[in-house]
Amino acid sequence: MDIDLSQARQTFITEARELLQAMENSLLILEKNPRDDDTINTLFRSVHTIKGSSGIVGVDSVERFAHVAENLLSRVRDGEIPVNNAIIELLLECGDHIAELVELAATEAKDVPQDTAGRDAVLLERLGSYLAPSAPAVVRYGSLAASSGDGGALDAAGPPLKTASTDTWHISLRFGKDLLKSGMDPMSFLNYLSRLGDIVSIVTLFDAMPPAQEMDPETCYLGVEMEFKSDFDKKTIEDVFEFIRDDSIIHILPAHSRIDSYIELIKALPEDPALLGEILVKGGALTQVELDEALRVQVDVRDETAANNGTRLIGEILVGRGMVSHKVVDAALEKQKQTRVNKPKEALTIRIDAGRLDALINMVGELVIANANINLHVERLKDAALLESAAIMMRLVEDVRDTTMRIRMVAIGETFSRFNRVVRDISRDFGKEIDLIITGGDTELDKTVIEKIADPLMHLIRNAADHGIETPAERAAVGKPARGLIKLHAFHDAGSIVIETSDDGRGLNRARIIDKAVSSGLISPGQVLTNAEAYLLIFEPGFSTAAEVTKLSGRGVGMDVVRRNIDALRGTVAVQSVEGRGVTVSIRLPLTLAIIDGFMVRVNGSFYVVPLEMVVECVELPDKERRATRAYGYVDLRGAALPYIRLRSFFAEPDEGDRYESIIIVQYGEHKTGLVVDVLHGEVQTVIKSLGAAYKNVRGISGATIMGNGTVALILDVPALVEAAVKHAEESG
């Protein structure tokens, strides 16, 4: 039992973090669009779910707090409390506080730190100030609009709900068509309601039922109009219908609701208004006088005995109406469903254990190797049928490999959305106006890569907001728009993923950077550096030219960590800047996959694998170059000079001079380089195995792999080789 509970608790913590992020996203959206109903609903649901789950796993601190926040959001959702900056600010702080409580629960801390407890009390008080007893108002559901569109029907003169009254709630239900098929039954809701109060009167409607031929016995066509007397509060009554809220039409009008609200209700429901009006009067929700006055239209009197008589049984009303209007009712219901707030389609996902996924990927890796082994033998045997089967097998293994790899891929957008809050807070704290524009959010990369790149990116964005973007006044002074812009963009490029952060702020001051570097001894005074090299100096430890150190950045401890994290991911970073115009930082990361498609080559007796995505083409090495036996050189590739590296020399293999050699041309970023090898062997699928720390400093090698026949091949570190070639080219002029 204990194990189950801790598993559930762990799930709660993971989900709570996601919900809190969703909550933050919603709040930031609402800040720009206070009337966005979809977002308000999403926001409410996030907090509601946190409250519920925390209760189930017994994290009382969260449940207690979330409950109060949920009450507030319930009022916001009903239109009683309008969305404004103060509320958003408060709720953002509440979200942060709940996050803190969740983290405390994760560490299973026994004691709540002093300042957390203090914050808890202060926030509860602020929340409480919004929750002071309010007058009953119209509850919004589905398409029933608030009566006056001013965000609520606050009726100051209405009596508070606490005093038990003989007046009743009016509950209007149109059950969802698939209710019965989902295993539920309206009767259980009615029974449950009767435990919470008295169903004073009820009318069951079945106008939606089509003629016998079309009538589906498993579809629910019923609706209900009832007067319900209860001392419970609105929320408790609403919660009765929690599980059918999304597919059924539900309207709940508290006692003493404004008459307009009933009229709105009549208009919102699919059935004939006259019928509905009659039901309301018969049930006791309205008096006939009230109804007539409110409608201010001639009630279409179908039967002479109707209003005057008053003895018509409701049963007879329904029989008379029965089938005629079902098509109209159907159409109206359909239309209502479409215009209703659309619940965001939740992607169908499954939570799985990361360890199991890794084990699976390892196994797939072994499968790839074993399959390669088999293929070697198959090719040797030259049996046609066997070759065909092996080909099919190969394709299947490739598919399994690709699909498995893709499981670990996650869209980077969610990570990006965290930065909205950072930018917003910095803007607010430092009196700046900054917009964050995110593009390429659906670019996918490996989950572990995303986790490791999030912090570096956060730091870069903070830098841009803090040091890059100027205050509105400063910007105006140089003719820039008052609002600064930070752009975050991700995309795939030739087997890598590129993430760019750019801003339109001050830009880097090259002179100051050089000065600082010289004074720190990083470079010698006369050293000549390109702009690119100069800007890269900012990643050196302890480097900061920030005029002032703010609490966020400028202490010089951030950028080198950023650089180190990127290195650890086998990525590279480049900085571009124009002084006065802004800075762009480009991070390039490999699409880390444990299995790669590669191109195998041989140099002397050793095998090397080049990542296929970086291979552009293969050409023959011209005679002239062959005889030169240089480590570096150039060939003429269709009119352009292509630098090359002779791997034999690079890896210090014995030189045998004048032999037939080929060049495999690779590309990394904007640079093309040729790698001169002895033999081109062709495409292979290989599993990357790390070489371990001992080989970390071997230049040009990024890993190893086991070939189908059991030999070890080394995987070439193309970025490093390209860099070496470029560097050599620059140095030799």
Place this chain on the structure above:
Amino acid sequence: MKISVTKIDDRCRLKADGEFNIYSAVDFKVQLLVSLTQCRSLEVDVSGVTEIDTAGVQMLILAKREAAQRAVGFRMDAHGGAVGAALKLYNLAGFFEAGV
């Protein structure tokens, strides 16, 4: 649920025994429509129904309504038993008593 149909002259009697729920609703509908085409009056006997759910209630509503539509006499004792309780909850007893 067991559904038995007895026909005397042009009067039909549809008797349902057991659990009247979503699973038996389809069968009931078939028998209902057959009876309605063959008879001028229909009596639905639900005294033997031990349990009824909303699908079952809908079937009874359909029965009454279709009968009225085709000018077939309809009779059902809507009180007592499981059916009575369900109809009371929905306040549909009046519907089944009105007209004949």
